[in-house]
Amino acid sequence: MSTLNRIKNHVQHFDYQFIHLWSVGFFLGYAPYAPGTWGSLWAIVLAGMMQPISMAYQLIIWCCLTLLSCWTADQTARHLGHKDPSCIVCDEVVGCWIPLMGVPFQWPWVMCAFVMFRYFDIAKPWPVRLADQRSEGWAIVLDDCIAGVYALLVCRMMLWISSGS
Numbered sequence: 573m574s575t576l577n578r579i580k581n582h583v584q585h586f587d588y589q590f591i592h593l594w595s596v597g598f599f600l601g602y603a604p605y606a607p608g609t610w611g612s613l614w615a616i617v618l619a620g621m622m623q624p625i626s627m628a629y630q631l632i633i634w635c636c637l638t639l640l641s642c643w644t645a646d647q648t649a650r651h652l653g654h655k656d657p658s659c660i661v662c663d664e665v666v667g668c669w670i671p672l673m674g675v676p677f678q679w680p681w682v683m684c685a686f687v688m689f690r691y692f693d694i695a696k697p698w699p700v701r702l703a704d705q706r707s708e709g710w711a712i713v714l715d716d717c718i719a720g721v722y723a724l725l726v727c728r729m730m731l732w733i734s735s736g737s
Contacts, residue, residue, distance in 0.1 A: 592648050641663055643709055668689045668690075672685045676731075689719060700718045
């Protein structure tokens with residue numbers, strides 16, 4: 573089925589509400605290849621837009637979007653009748669945002685955060701794999717948040733080493 577037909581079927585199925593738009597990354601989740609990667613790239617855009625505000629506000633926004641993602645991922649997965657449909661990318665957005673908040677927003681560090689997040693999201697080491705086995709919305713998001721924490725730890729270690737400390 574073509575990407576356009578998939579979008580058309582889902583739009584008709586949902587009477588497209590905002591919750592579903594957020595869960596599919598405003599249609600990035602319908603990319604024919606690597607929708608999770610596109611969701612992670614969307615996280616870079618959002619993190620860049622958040623740079624002018626304080627870290628405290630960024631964390632509040634991240635927490636709100638994470639709670640929203642748990643709910644919307646659950647609703648979209650139920651509507652589609654799948655445990656974790658690949659079109660749901662809000663989990664990648666909030667998961668990838670974790671290491672992005674912990675490194676300087678400079679391209680080498682942004683790319684490091686992105687690559688490390690994608691690695692841990694795809695490799696699914698313990699306990700990422702454990703959370704990935706659940707079907708609830710919170711679990712759909714939790715596995716990506718754990719992958720984000722792993723990526724953050726690696727990036728912070730690399731930042732520490734590069735600073736000569």
